[in-house]
Amino acid sequence: MARAAVLGRLVLTPIRWQLCDVAELIDETPQVKTIILDAPDWPGHRAGQHVDVRLTAEDGYQAQRSYSIASAPEDELLAITVEKLDDGEVSPYLAEELRVGDKLELRGPIGGYFVWDAQQGGPLLLVGGGSGVVPLVSMLRHRAAVAPSVPARLLYSARSLDDVIYRAELDGFDVVYTLTREQPAGWTGFARRVDDAMLREVADPNAEGLAYVCGPTRFVEAVADGLVGVGYAPENVRTERFGPTGG
Amino acid sequence: MEEQDLKLDGNSAAGLFRELFSFELTTARGRCDNCGAVAEVGAVLVFANAPGSVLRCPQCESVLMRIAKNGERYWLDVRGITWLEIQA
Numbered sequence: 386m387a388r389a390a391v392l393g394r395l396v397l398t399p400i401r402w403q404l405c406d407v408a409e410l411i412d413e414t415p416q417v418k419t420i421i422l423d424a425p426d427w428p429g430h431r432a433g434q435h436v437d438v439r440l441t442a443e444d445g446y447q448a449q450r451s452y453s454i455a456s457a458p459e460d461e462l463l464a465i466t467v468e469k470l471d472d473g474e475v476s477p478y479l480a481e482e483l484r485v486g487d488k489l490e491l492r493g494p495i496g497g498y499f500v501w502d503a504q505q506g507g508p509l510l511l512v513g514g515g516s517g518v519v520p521l522v523s524m525l526r527h528r529a530a531v532a533p534s535v536p537a538r539l540l541y542s543a544r545s546l547d548d549v550i551y552r553a554e555l556d557g558f559d560v561v562y563t564l565t566r567e568q569p570a571g572w573t574g575f576a577r578r579v580d581d582a583m584l585r586e587v588a589d590p591n592a593e594g595l596a597y598v599c600g601p602t603r604f605v606e607a608v609a610d611g612l613v614g615v616g617y618a619p620e621n622v623r624t625e626r627f628g629p630t631g632g
Numbered sequence: 633m634e635e636q637d638l639k640l641d642g643n644s645a646a647g648l649f650r651e652l653f654s655f656e657l658t659t660a661r662g663r664c665d666n667c668g669a670v671a672e673v674g675a676v677l678v679f680a681n682a683p684g685s686v687l688r689c690p691q692c693e694s695v696l697m698r699i700a701k702n703g704e705r706y707w708l709d710v711r712g713i714t715w716l717e718i719q720a
Contacts, residue, residue, distance in 0.1 A: 400650040437647045496646040497656035498674020
């Protein structure tokens with residue numbers, strides 16, 4: 386069944402937990418896995434939204450975490466991408482124990498603030514730190530499906546090239562990398578944390594359009610401040626922070 | 633772990649809000665009763681490591697709202713918000 390894109394305002398129905406089938410697992414990096422889900426009652430989503438995933442132990446103990454949706458609204462199946470945090474309560478199970486054919490309990494889509502619909506237009510500047518790139522890639526996929534003429538650039542901060550998620554797919558987009566910890570031999574790209582000089586170089590020269598920033602709290606706050614510093618209107622800079630409780 | 637790492641934002645409370653409200657609250661605009669700043673709920677600061685979630689103003693960091701849940705019962709303390717403008 387094709388998932389209908391939900392555009393514009395959402396009519397909210399009561400949020401309910403539902404069981405999905407794990408259809409496919411993709412190793413993105415040694416620490417990151419994409420989980421493709423067949424969600425029979427999925428109402429469709431908007432790029433940038435997330436789901437809550439809930440695990441229940443045999444003794445009834447429950448742990449719940451939020452994960453960004455990676456797939457575009459136009460995609461047939463729902464995909465989430467999970468970074469394994471070694472001391473996490475949920476992500477190690479999702480990354481290591483989950484198998485194709487298993488059931489996973491989730492609810493969603495959730496959120497309306499950190500969302501981009503194609504009709505909002507651009508230009509789009511997406512800035513992601515680590516697995517903060519996931520909702521931004523949903524936006525890029527959405528744009529590629531329905532609005533490829535909207536200019537969009539992704540600034541992606543990763544520790545190393547091996548930590549880059551969706552690397553092959555991103556070759557097809559306008560992506561600027563900065564590798565903060567380890568660079569391959571002959572690397573000529575950025576090799577430092579995102580700073581104001583980098584933003585000036587990468588962002589729209591007139592600071593026009595919309596900016597979306599997702600990553601760890603300190604990354605998001607530094608980048609958001611930097612974007613306002615280079616002239617972006619604060620109301621055009623949307624942010625999503627994730628932290629250690631996300632594991 | 634430093635306190636800074638535990639600071640999230642209104643996006644992280646979106647699921648909790650959906651349990652309570654039939655409208656999308658993260659795109660609602662609210663006024664901080666302390667400093668008068670107006671922000672969308674998705675942009676406010678959220679500290680979820682307390683017993684419950686504490687929402688703070690992104691400008692002055694005053695407490696806007698506290699939400700606690702125990703079993704099937706919720707407690708909402710909204711004293712830090714002057715008003716909320718919700719898109720129906």
